[in-house]
Amino acid sequence: MLDRLRLHAYPKEPLTCAKLTQHASLKLETKRRAKPTLHLLHVGRRKEKLRSAEAGAAADPKHKESSAMEVSGLDSDGKEFKNAEEMWREQIGEDGEQQEKKTQWYREGISYWEGVEASVDGVLGGFGNVNEVDIKGSEAFLQMLLSDRFPNARNNQHLVALDCGSGIGRITKNLLIRYFNEVDLLEPVSHFLDAARESLAPENHMAPDMHKATNFFCVPLQDFTPETGRYDVIWVQWCIGHLTDDDFVSFFKRAKVGLKPGGFFVLKENIARSGSEGIT
Numbered sequence: 001m002l003d004r005l006r007l008h009a010y011p012k013e014p015l016t017c018a019k020l021t022q023h024a025s026l027k028l029e030t031k032r033r034a035k036p037t038l039h040l041l042h043v044g045r046r047k048e049k050l051r052s053a054e055a056g057a058a059a060d061p062k063h064k065e066s067s068a069m070e071v072s073g074l075d076s077d078g079k080e081f082k083n084a085e086e087m088w089r090e091q092i093g094e095d096g097e098q099q100e101k102k103t104q105w106y107r108e109g110i111s112y113w114e115g116v117e118a119s120v121d122g123v124l125g126g127f128g129n130v131n132e133v134d135i136k137g138s139e140a141f142l143q144m145l146l147s148d149r150f151p152n153a154r155n156n157q158h159l160v161a162l163d164c165g166s167g168i169g170r171i172t173k174n175l176l177i178r179y180f181n182e183v184d185l186l187e188p189v190s191h192f193l194d195a196a197r198e199s200l201a202p203e204n205h206m207a208p209d210m211h212k213a214t215n216f217f218c219v220p221l222q223d224f225t226p227e228t229g230r231y232d233v234i235w236v237q238w239c240i241g242h243l244t245d246d247d248f249v250s251f252f253k254r255a256k257v258g259l260k261p262g263g264f265f266v267l268k269e270n271i272a273r274s275g276s277e278g279i280t
């Protein structure tokens with residue numbers, strides 16, 4: 001499972017069309033699925049076509065981006081979409097009708113999570129067993145990032161992180177709070193945030209002295225603008241697939257002001273290596 005989890009620290013390279021496509025494709029499969037976090041795009045009947053497109057892409061990188069657009073998928077009702085664009089047209093509509101459909105898209109996303117219990121298994125879509133390996137992998141990555149990019153961290157540098165789509169505070173509690181002096185949590189589902197607030201209360205967990213969860217923001221990412229220059233790291237894990245492509249881009253543009261000079265976005269999402277073959 002771990003080999004399919006990828007971490008990227010931004011800014012390192014600009015957001016490319018291919019990344020957006022991948023992001024949209026992920027949603028193709030995750031939308032309205034009971035377990036949105038760990039489901040990846042199924043490459044269905046068009047697998048052969050995709051394979052030959054991939055062969056072309058190996059020779060021509062431009063070809064790769066356009067072939068990515070052609071990845072087909074099924075939604076949870078079994079409806080097939082030719083590509084991410086087609087899915088988006090159906091989900092958020094054309095320009096004129098967009099606002100209403102977009103509101104509906106976000107309403108459905110939140111209402112799914114409102115029906116989920118506030119537990120590790122709940123926020124991991126029934127894959128609570130992934131928690132340990134996820135934290136281990138993230139910790140190795142974070143240590144590398146901190147030693148490479150924050151060499152003064154040990155010299156009393158005050159580090160602050162934002163945990164986006166934090167759910168019950170799983171990542172903050174198991175990881176971020178050990179490395180950052182302050183962690184803010186952003187989570188639009190109030191019963192998750194209440195659980196986070198409780199489990200991160202100083203009396204309920206062991207954090208190093210002077211490390212604490214400071215702010216609990218009950219808002220969705222698409223409506224959030226961080227305080228200017230507050231964060232060393234903005235951590236976004238297993239929640240960005242909820243955003244439409246335009247909100248995905250505008251979130252990163254807006255949230256950039258929240259980074260300190262030299263600060264980073266960390267984006268952790270699942271990607272398929274080769275269609276559905278690697279999916280367990």
Ligand SMILES: C[S@@+](CC[C@H](N)C(=O)[O-])C[C@H]1O[C@@H](n2cnc3c(N)ncnc32)[C@H](O)[C@@H]1O
Binds near residue numbers: 106113189192
């Ligand atoms: C799969 S859970 C992951 C939770 C947490 N990141 C973790 O790894 O434990 C997805 C989270 O995204 C949150 N979410 C849903 N829509 C969101 C949105 N528009 N903005 C921010 N978070 C959202 C859900 O409420 C849920 O807590």
